[in-house]
Amino acid sequence: KMRAEWFSGTDQEAARMKLATVSSGFFLFWGLGTAVVTTIADRIGRRPALLLCGVAILLLSAGCAVAPSFYVYAVLRSLVGAPVGAQGAVSYVLVIEWALPRDNALLTALLMVVWSLCAVLFVGLMALSDGLGWRIQELLIAACERYVMRHFVDVTLSAGFVTNLRSVPFARRSAVSSLILAGLQCAAA
Numbered sequence: 001k002m003r004a005e006w007f008s009g010t011d012q013e014a015a016r017m018k019l020a021t022v023s024s025g026f027f028l029f030w031g032l033g034t035a036v037v038t039t040i041a042d043r044i045g046r047r048p049a050l051l052l053c054g055v056a057i058l059l060l061s062a063g064c065a066v067a068p069s070f071y072v073y074a075v076l077r078s079l080v081g082a083p084v085g086a087q088g089a090v091s092y093v094l095v096i097e098w099a100l101p102r103d104n105a106l107l108t109a110l111l112m113v114v115w116s117l118c119a120v121l122f123v124g125l126m127a128l129s130d131g132l133g134w135r136i137q138e139l140l141i142a143a144c145e146r147y148v149m150r151h152f153v154d155v156t157l158s159a160g161f162v163t164n165l166r167s168v169p170f171a172r173r174s175a176v177s178s179l180i181l182a183g184l185q186c187a188a189a
Helices: 003-008 012-044 044-066 072-097 101-128 135-155 161-164 169-188
Strands: none
Touching: 012 044, 012 072, 044 072, 044 135, 072 101, 101 135
């Protein structure tokens, strides 16, 4: 649908190359964002960094949905890579910090499984919404990120989180909740 909107009447190979360049830009910024934001998260804290990433993904994805030209879309979609990569890395560190040390290997494996399953489910959502157009799909990404941010605030700012952070049962519940949250964050972006 994007090709029909912005690339009608042009060489389809050139259109594919432009779209591939956007994907390359996304992953370039993924790496850069991970390096920069994880360093910032060490200074300001993991939760504020995750919330900033969530807001950035929400705004950039919404911006992609209303982009007036392919070039504006390309820049915004590439920039989305930075908070997406950072969100995954910071989520992982946060899960490991919340967990008991003996559970780290298991949680790492579970986190990888949850991320993969959430990505598969999100691909299914995109396939189901294919007929709605790419702009609606970008808005769905933004809506999913908004849901994830709300869940994150509920979990991390609850009174139970603040008062029971180091208790064994709470640490395990928090870690499981964070696994699901991290998977949703990566899939939503």
